[in-house]
Amino acid sequence: MSTPDSTPSVDPGTLRRLYHGLVRIRRAEESILELLLKNRLSSTMCHVSIGQEAVAVGVCDVLAEQDYVTSTHRGHGHFLARGGAMSALMAELMGRQAGACRGRGSSMHLVDASVGHLGSNAIVGGHVPIATGAALWAALRGQPRVVASFFGDGATSEGIFHESVNFAAVARLPIVFVVENNQWAMSLPWSRATAQPSIAAKAQAYGLVGVDVDGQDVLAVRAAAEQAVGRARAGAGPTLLGVQTYRFLGHSRADPSSYRDTTEEQRWRARDPVLITREQLAATGVGDDWFATIDREVHAEIAAAIEAAEASPPASLDEVFSDIYATPLGGNR
Amino acid sequence: MSATLAPPRTVTYREALREGLFEEMEADDRVILLGEDVGRYGGAYAVSRGLLERFGEHRVIDMPMSEALIVGAALGAAAVGARPVAEIMYMDFVTLVMDQLVNQAAKLHYMFGGQLTAPMVVRVQQGIGRGAGSQHSQSLEAWFAHVPGLKVVAPSTPADAKGLLKSAIRDDDPVLFIEHKGLYARKGEAAGPTHTVPIGLADVKRSGEDLTIVAWSNMVHTALAAAEELAREGVSAEVVDLRTIAPLDMATVLASVGRTGRLLIVHEAVRTAGLGAEIAAETAERHHGQLRAPVRRLATPDVVLPANTTLERELVPDADAVVAAARDLVRS
Structure with missing residues (x-):
């Protein structure tokens, strides 16, 4: 483990910004679960990242405007942290034309090309080579871009993970592979998925830099990501970033998590990234008034986003056949 | 007036493909090749011979034996501005690429509401002719006719091969370009540099x-x-x-x-x-x-x-x- 012994120090503004980012994702996903219960989402498929927010927030905080991210079926947090609009997220989940994917993608497929979010993907590991290709193009063109590809521990069991990491290492591509290890690939624990629990150790075999980091402490994630992104941007190659975190809830709404014991859940819940960051801020003298203001702001943003989504027309059969092709057929007939 | 015209130039199917690649790479520096043995070796069926020497390692990329990565990387590059031509050596190996072709490339534009496009070509060859056996001879085109979002072409002549390849490279959708090992040496009338064949036209x-x-x-x-x-x-x-x-x-x-x-x-x-x-x-x-x-x-x-x-x-x-x-x- 190369986890820093002590929490890295940052300026107060950065810590506040990180806390705001964490709370936005936490409250947004709580609202999404409410909407799901009230049958107001367009799809029944919905995976929340509650407990894992520090991964998205810590990594995205050190990316530059021109950088790219790719994400997973559990991707609301990556979308928001990268700069996707709350209104585009809510409208997408509610199946509206104002949604990020015009109401076709729902929870598992989000995108915002304008902020370098190249899509979240419902095939585990399926986007990892796509991220690698985006990094390849940046390298071939000499562009100062970095790609951050978020995926779960489950994806490391897929062959395409090996193909992608292997190539990124040998071609020294500007990419950070973020293994968001929430300990459970649906019902399979990490201990039964791999005989080598350390992502840093796996990285050694591929010949790239590997780091294991505490994913509940947003400052630790941010510090590790800052180094990895810096390496990538300097042409020093990719990083495999193993971030230890935990999915506080079930895999999806249908999952009661009966395969894991409650003491484990309680142990991780005691390390809630929102609360840890709140304590760090409080220790610097930030008072309750500020936290209350953040809560109000976030609440208002989410309420406005849901209201705007409801005002947008639902995705309809009228446009369901558009965009199957980008270049129409028959132009030359 | 035709008395001074030279007889039509004849090329092989292989040469026609190479001409198509060469001309598109000359015309547009976003066109890159990637695949197994496409560079130094010149392609398993010699289609890309000479292109590494002409365009260099930043345009012609020899990839590890990772078929899914080859197509996935082509897709990722395409999504951010490249116009890649990926080569999969045998159609049979496309089974290793199914997620990237079927779930990823074919869906990218539609699923993401038109925000991203996948202007990429995947070249494969199929068919009998060499006794290549159960894992190197299959004709699998029908699988891909079943996937909305993909375009699939299978030209029969040098002129159609060149014309369709140029159209495929300029197209903003993923195109599976199916060659045939029995066609590479077949000769036919050559097509000029402005010749294209529209996709979707028999x-x-x-x-x-x-x-x-x-x-x-x-x-x-x-x-x-x-x-x-x-x-x-x-x-x-x-x-x-x-x-x-x-x-x-x-x-x-x-x-x-x-x-x-x-x-x-x-x-x-x-x-x-x-x-x-x-x-x-x-x-x-x-x-x-x-x-x-x-x-x-x-x-x-x-x-x-x-x-x-x-x-x-x-x-x-x-x-x-x-x-x-x-x-x-x-x-x-």
Whole structure:
């Protein structure tokens, strides 16, 4: 483990910004679960990242405007942290034309090309080579871009993970592979998925830099990501970033998590990234008034986003056949 | 005025593909090649020979033996501005690439509401001819006709190969470009640098009145040889070369069948659930009243291809078999 012994120090503004980012994702996903219960989402498929927010927030905080991210079926947090609009997220989940994917993608497929979010993907590991290709193009063109590809521990069991990491290492591509290890690939624990629990150790075999980091402490994630992104941007190659975190809830709404014991859940819940960051801020003298203001702001943003989504027309059969092709057929007939 | 014109230039299918790649790479520096052995080796079937020397390692990229990564990386590069041409050495290896082609490339533009595009080509070759066996000889085009979002082409001549390759590279959608190992050495009229063939348009390779033979890729030449023999017997066969597998140009097929009243579909892929079934069904649904005989399919039987040049030749329909089937159809 190369986890820093002590929490890295940052300026107060950065810590506040990180806390705001964490709370936005936490409250947004709580609202999404409410909407799901009230049958107001367009799809029944919905995976929340509650407990894992520090991964998205810590990594995205050190990316530059021109950088790219790719994400997973559990991707609301990556979308928001990268700069996707709350209104585009809510409208997408509610199946509206104002949604990020015009109401076709729902929870598992989000995108915002304008902020370098190249899509979240419902095939585990399926986007990892796509991220690698985006990094390849940046390298071939000499562009100062970095790609951050978020995926779960489950994806490391897929062959395409090996193909992608292997190539990124040998071609020294500007990419950070973020293994968001929430300990459970649906019902399979990490201990039964791999005989080598350390992502840093796996990285050694591929010949790239590997780091294991505490994913509940947003400052630790941010510090590790800052180094990895810096390496990538300097042409020093990719990083495999193993971030230890935990999915506080079930895999999806249908999952009661009966395969894991409650003491484990309680142990991780005691390390809630929102609360840890709140304590760090409080220790610097930030008072309750500020936290209350953040809560109000976030609440208002989410309420406005849901209201705007409801005002947008639902995705309809009228446009369901558009965009199957980008270049129409028959132009030359 | 034609007295001073040189005779038409002749090239092989392989050379035509290379010309198409070369010209598009010259014209647009976003066009890159990536695949196994495409650079130093020049491609397993020598299509990309010389391109590494001309364009360098930033345009022609030798990749590790990671087929899914090759197509996935092409897709990722395409999504952010490249126009990649990926090569998968044998159609059979496309099984290793199914997620990237079917779930990723074909879905990218639609699923993400039109925000991203995948202007990429995946070149593969398929078919018999070398006794390459069960894992190197399959014709699998029908699988990809079943995936909205993909375009699939399978040209039969050097000019069509070059013209379709150029169109595929300029197209903003993922195009599966299917070559045939039996075609690379075949010669034909060369196409100039401005020649393109539109995706989605079949071509009547020979006009006729008594029946329509639909074929594509290498089987077009078998159909043309059969039509020649049939002509000697007084049977006039029209040969429609599909050129594009998906989306199918049924308009051209139906127009031809509307004239001839008879349809024979010939393919190298195995019979069951082959593309012939789709063409037959479409024709039956839309032309029932105009058919003068039942639609007929001729295909390789449902068999695993053995690594044996004699046996594979005996299993795949040849010109004699096409002639016999056509004769039957016309005299029934």
